[in-house]
Amino acid sequence: MASSLTCAGMVWALLSFLCAAASCVGFFMPYWLLGSQLEKSVSFGTFRRCSYPVRDESRQTTIMVEQCGRYASFQAIPSTEWRICTVVMGLGCGLLLLVALTALMGCCVSELISRTVGRVAGGIQFLGGLLIGSGCALYPLGWDSEEVRQTCGNLSNQFELGTCEIGWAYYCTGGGAVAAMLVCTWLACFSGKKQKQYPY
Secondary structure, eight states: OOOSBOHHHHHHHHHHHHHHHHHHHHHHSSOSEEEEETTEEEEEOSSEEEEEEEEETTTTEEEEEEEEEEOSSGGGSSOHHHHHHHHHHHHHHHHHHHHHHHHHHHTTSTTSOBHHHHHHHHHHHHHHHHHHHHHHHHGGGGGGSHHHHHHTTTOOBTTBOTTOEEOHHHHHHHHHHHHIIIIIHHHHTTOBBOOOOOOO
16 A cells, blocks of 8 residues: 655654544543532533433432433533533534544555645644634633532632532543644644656
8 A cells, every 4th residue: 555644644644543532532521520419420521411400309309310411402501601612622623533534544545645735734733723722721611600500519610610620531632632733733744745746
């Protein structure tokens, strides 16, 4: 199989895939913010949640349903900031995946990735990482929502966690975005081989 990538390009393709995978897995998992409610563990993502209170009419009490899932609708996401975060990060993850899959195809297909295409791909990766990083920066603005306050001891506010803590998925998403912006963007500049000049 012929490759259109240099040795640096092969490393770029692998790192691009790993960064995209880390960002996408972290984005999808609802373990960004960890707390407790009614003595049960509760966690939030941007558009998913684990454990939520439900009113049990037969016993006239509130119980916690220990399941993970998406919010019922886009409007059900607890804050406007988290809705913006979901859209921005979804776009960023999509861009990182697009570049990563193209880079991996460049390992097997000759003349797919030229130096110019590599540099454009690096720019797209930088944009994707920037969008994801922006989403990570916006996320704490939603900590003042009622759902988060109930989980964080009624002490949370924007950029104040209260009794909650940041979970592994937040770090995974942010780390993937930073690596994509810095390392992958730089490596992308050296990824493609010079195109052959064909005399016509």
